[in-house]
Amino acid sequence: MLIQTVNMCRTYKKSGSEVAALSDINICVEEGEFAVLVGASGSGKSTLMNILGFLDLPDSGSYLFDGSDVCGMSDREISRIRNRRIGFVFQSFNLIPNLTAAENVALPLEYRGIPRKERLLRARQALELVGLSHRTEHKPFELSGGQQQRVAIARALAAEPQLILADEPCGNLDSKAGGEIMRLLCELNRSGKTLILITHDENAAKLGDRIIRIKDGRIQYQS
Numbered sequence: 001m002l003i004q005t006v007n008m009c010r011t012y013k014k015s016g017s018e019v020a021a022l023s024d025i026n027i028c029v030e031e032g033e034f035a036v037l038v039g040a041s042g043s044g045k046s047t048l049m050n051i052l053g054f055l056d057l058p059d060s061g062s063y064l065f066d067g068s069d070v071c072g073m074s075d076r077e078i079s080r081i082r083n084r085r086i087g088f089v090f091q092s093f094n095l096i097p098n099l100t101a102a103e104n105v106a107l108p109l110e111y112r113g114i115p116r117k118e119r120l121l122r123a124r125q126a127l128e129l130v131g132l133s134h135r136t137e138h139k140p141f142e143l144s145g146g147q148q149q150r151v152a153i154a155r156a157l158a159a160e161p162q163l164i165l166a167d168e169p170c171g172n173l174d175s176k177a178g179g180e181i182m183r184l185l186c187e188l189n190r191s192g193k194t195l196i197l198i199t200h201d202e203n204a205a206k207l208g209d210r211i212i213r214i215k216d217g218r219i220q221y222q223s
């Protein structure tokens with residue numbers, strides 16, 4: 001089991017009042033699986049994704065990643081897993097405007113102390129994997145939305161993560177570009193990456209191995 005949560009809760013405290021964003025979440029995701037997370041806006045999907053991606057911590061219950069409880073990990077261990085084993089793809093592509101596609105993809109590798117030459121080599125390989133070998137020296141403004149999202153996926157892939165977390169990756173794309181991004185994500189899953197996708201698109205949701213539906217911070221249904 002790659003991911004397991006047990007009665008996991010997350011409450012936001014804001015000026016005296018509390019919002020229970022997640023209550024008693026129990027989910028399991030196997031290595032290699034493609035799970036789809038659906039639910040209305042405000043239901044807690046991004047909060048759950050952030051915890052699964054080590055960007056946030058539960059405040060009660062537990063989250064086991066590959067058998068280890070995240071709440072028992074040091075900050076160093078947490079950032080190591082986040083940087084090496086998890087790749088993020090967001091609705092907004094979050095590319096740095098004055099860097100080329102290759103430089104954007106190489107940037108996270110710099111934080112890991114990988115030498116410049118090797119970084120750029122790995123960046124070009126990742127861009128080739130997403131079908132952008134002819135756009136490595138372009139800046140984000142010179143690329144379409146779909147291409148920018150592919151750069152963001154290449155950036156996630158350059159670290160060779162085990163798990164890809166995609167939070168509405170097609171939310172800013174038209175249906176054609178969105179379909180291409182979905183095909184790419186499915187291909188990555190078939191090549192062995194575990195994939196968790198948040199989507200509002202019913203057609204995209206059907207591509208997963210299973211569906212987890214969340215409502216008001218609780219699991220309403222899972223297949």
Ligand SMILES: Nc1ncnc2c1ncn2[C@@H]1O[C@H](COP(=O)(O)OP(=O)(O)O)[C@@H](O)[C@H]1O
Pocket residue numbers: 012013014019020021039040041042043044045046047048
């Ligand atoms: N940083 C935050 N501070 C306070 N409340 C938050 C914060 N982030 C999310 N929330 C609240 O938690 C709930 C779940 O939000 P979120 O996980 O973003 O839902 P979704 O991604 O499904 O739209 C919402 O009620 C939202 O307003």
Ligand SMILES: [Mg+2]
Pocket residue numbers: 045046047
């Ligand atoms: Mg969200």
